[in-house]
Amino acid sequence: MHAPLPTTDAKITAHEFCLFFGKIQALRNITLDVRRNSILGIIGPSGSGKTSFLRAINRLNDLHPACHTEGLLQLDQTDIYHPQCDPVALRKRIGMVFALPIPLPLNIYENVVYGPRLGHHCPPRAELDMLVERSLRAAFLWDEVKDRLHTSGLRLSGGQQQRLCLARVLAMQAEVILLDEPCSGLDPISTAKIEEALTTLKAQHTIVLVTNNTKQAARVADETAFFLMGELVEHGPTQKLFTVPDDPRTNDYVTGRFG
Amino acid sequence: MRVPPKYTQMAAITLLGGATLLTLAVLVFIIAFVLEKGLPGVTWTFLSAEPQDMGRAGGIFPIIVGTLLLPLLALVIALPLGVGSAVYLCEYTRETRLTRVIRFGTDCLAGIPSIIFGLFGLVFFVGILHLGWSLLSGGLTLAIMILPTIIRTSEEALRAVPYAYREVSCSMGATRWETVRRVVLPNALPGIVTGVMLGLGRCISETAAVIFTAGTVAAMPTSAFDSVRTMAVHFYLLAREGISNEKAYGTAAVLILAVLLVNLAAYWMMHAFIRRRAR
Ligand SMILES: Nc1ncnc2c1ncn2[C@@H]1O[C@H](COP(=O)(O)OP(=O)(O)O)[C@@H](O)[C@H]1O
Ligand SMILES: [Mg+2]
Numbered sequence: 001m002h003a004p005l006p007t008t009d010a011k012i013t014a015h016e017f018c019l020f021f022g023k024i025q026a027l028r029n030i031t032l033d034v035r036r037n038s039i040l041g042i043i044g045p046s047g048s049g050k051t052s053f054l055r056a057i058n059r060l061n062d063l064h065p066a067c068h069t070e071g072l073l074q075l076d077q078t079d080i081y082h083p084q085c086d087p088v089a090l091r092k093r094i095g096m097v098f099a100l101p102i103p104l105p106l107n108i109y110e111n112v113v114y115g116p117r118l119g120h121h122c123p124p125r126a127e128l129d130m131l132v133e134r135s136l137r138a139a140f141l142w143d144e145v146k147d148r149l150h151t152s153g154l155r156l157s158g159g160q161q162q163r164l165c166l167a168r169v170l171a172m173q174a175e176v177i178l179l180d181e182p183c184s185g186l187d188p189i190s191t192a193k194i195e196e197a198l199t200t201l202k203a204q205h206t207i208v209l210v211t212n213n214t215k216q217a218a219r220v221a222d223e224t225a226f227f228l229m230g231e232l233v234e235h236g237p238t239q240k241l242f243t244v245p246d247d248p249r250t251n252d253y254v255t256g257r258f259g
Numbered sequence: 260m261r262v263p264p265k266y267t268q269m270a271a272i273t274l275l276g277g278a279t280l281l282t283l284a285v286l287v288f289i290i291a292f293v294l295e296k297g298l299p300g301v302t303w304t305f306l307s308a309e310p311q312d313m314g315r316a317g318g319i320f321p322i323i324v325g326t327l328l329l330p331l332l333a334l335v336i337a338l339p340l341g342v343g344s345a346v347y348l349c350e351y352t353r354e355t356r357l358t359r360v361i362r363f364g365t366d367c368l369a370g371i372p373s374i375i376f377g378l379f380g381l382v383f384f385v386g387i388l389h390l391g392w393s394l395l396s397g398g399l400t401l402a403i404m405i406l407p408t409i410i411r412t413s414e415e416a417l418r419a420v421p422y423a424y425r426e427v428s429c430s431m432g433a434t435r436w437e438t439v440r441r442v443v444l445p446n447a448l449p450g451i452v453t454g455v456m457l458g459l460g461r462c463i464s465e466t467a468a469v470i471f472t473a474g475t476v477a478a479m480p481t482s483a484f485d486s487v488r489t490m491a492v493h494f495y496l497l498a499r500e501g502i503s504n505e506k507a508y509g510t511a512a513v514l515i516l517a518v519l520l521v522n523l524a525a526y527w528m529m530h531a532f533i534r535r536r537a538r
Binding site: 092104118119168 | 353421423424426427428429430431432433434437441442446
């Protein structure tokens with residue numbers, strides 16, 4: 001087994017990475033890099049392991065009792081699954097937006113400051129206020145909620161809730177943002193707002209976007225990976241993957257000819 | 260022949276509505292009956308004076324104090340233990356055979372008649388630990404008695420909090436405890452309060468276990484090692500020994516009003532909490 005090439009440009013590196021839920025193998029020998037300050041789009045039919053891969057990056061699969069991994073998964077060249085890696089500290093560096101918008105049952109303000117408030121040193125109020133405004137602006141939600149920051153996050157519309165979830169992740173000032181089909185239940189306008197946010201956010205963050213909408217990947221992703229039944233079929237610049245893919249299965253999927 | 264839905268619907272509404280009405284009517288009748296017989300005897304003197312001549316005359320002040328102290332002590336002991344165990348079982352352990360055995364055990368314990376707990380308290384706290392018939396023995400016994408109820412209702416309340424909230428909190432870098440404290444417990448609070456009120460109700464209305472462990476001395480307790488008498492016990496003794504029907508109903512009226520008040524206070528506090536959290 002040879003070591004992964006030391007490309008300092010890579011924020012996340014997977015090398016021959018496998019993931020098991022008990023006897024079920026959800027990921028098979030995934031090898032790919034996610035470049036710093038880029039958006040990696042992950043596409044593939046459902047059940048192909050996209051969500052599992054995202055949740056492997058922030059070790060959320062650990063919550064599953066029978067989950068174990070093989071191979072290597074690195075963040076900034078350090079092994080995410082090393083016994084000495086603290087998953088809590090790791091997750092503070094990696095934000096995640098889930099497929100369904102799940103605001104915590106708190107008011108909008110408290111939702112946004114949930115991350116920054118964790119741990120031992122809670123920032124002062126003024127700093128939190130600033131953080132809330134900045135995060136909500138970046139998620140294109142500020143104008144809609146600035147007058148009702150203290151109403152419950154559950155009172156927002158679905159699209160607003162998902163942008164709140166994005167703002168919540170931004171307030172964590174995480175290095176990596178994982179999004180799992182964040183627009184699957186949203187209207188086109190909310191979707192456009194989230195996509196616009198993502199393209200500006202990659203200046204500060206590294207983004208992995210799982211999407212069931214190949215057009216969305218084509219619009220926002222710098223590179224795209226195609227997953228199929230737990231395997232990485234193809235990974236390359238978005239443009240190339242959508243126009244001249246190497247693998248016929250990729251071609252079938254992106255042209256919509258896939259069963 | 261099929262009955263058209265319109266009629267089954269009407270029948271259902273009538274039956275269910277009737278059942279509700281009947282329950283309410285019985286409840287109102289009992290409360291009205293006791294208050295009607297008891298309230299005339301509830302005067303300021305009755306509330307503030309010591310009982311005299313075994314309760315034939317005077318008031319019930321030390322007994323009110325005993326009714327406040329004993330369940331309070333039981334709660335102070337049982338609440339942290341019960342909620343703590345529920346949090347441990349629900350948030351810190353995976354579902355295994357052991358947790359199922361523990362759950363089955365608590366279910367069984369919750370169904371055991373209180374007199375058994377009383378007997379245990381008498382043997383263990385009063386006898387072996389030499390705590391005597393005292394506030395402390397009674398409080399410990401009642402705490403053990405309501406512990407299973409508090410554990411089970413708290414556990415149900417914790418389980419009712421959506422799993423997704425835990426996942427979200429965890430994904431933001433919260434430790435398990437931070438998740439429990441900031442998300443799970445506040446959302447489970449209404450259910451936990453319900454369990455606590457059930458337990459409190461059992462403590463306030465308990466007679467047998469209290470007589471066995473806290474004694475029946477109707478005087479002001481000066482320490483945790485003094486015997487106390489609760490209103491339920493007082494009522495039982497007055498009525499049972501035929502000491503004074505008037506004083507017995509007076510005590511019952513105060514007891515009912517007290518329970519009503521405690522429930523209202525808990526209800527109000529819980530709603531204030533929920534409103535403050537998510538407006
Ligand atoms: N918690 C789990 N327990 C068992 N199997 C799981 C679990 N999560 C995912 N899997 C399995 O892993 C495979 C990949 O699922 P997933 O990552 O959710 O795919 P996708 O997100 O691409 O739809 C599926 O076969 C699924 O059954
Ligand atoms: Mg998925």
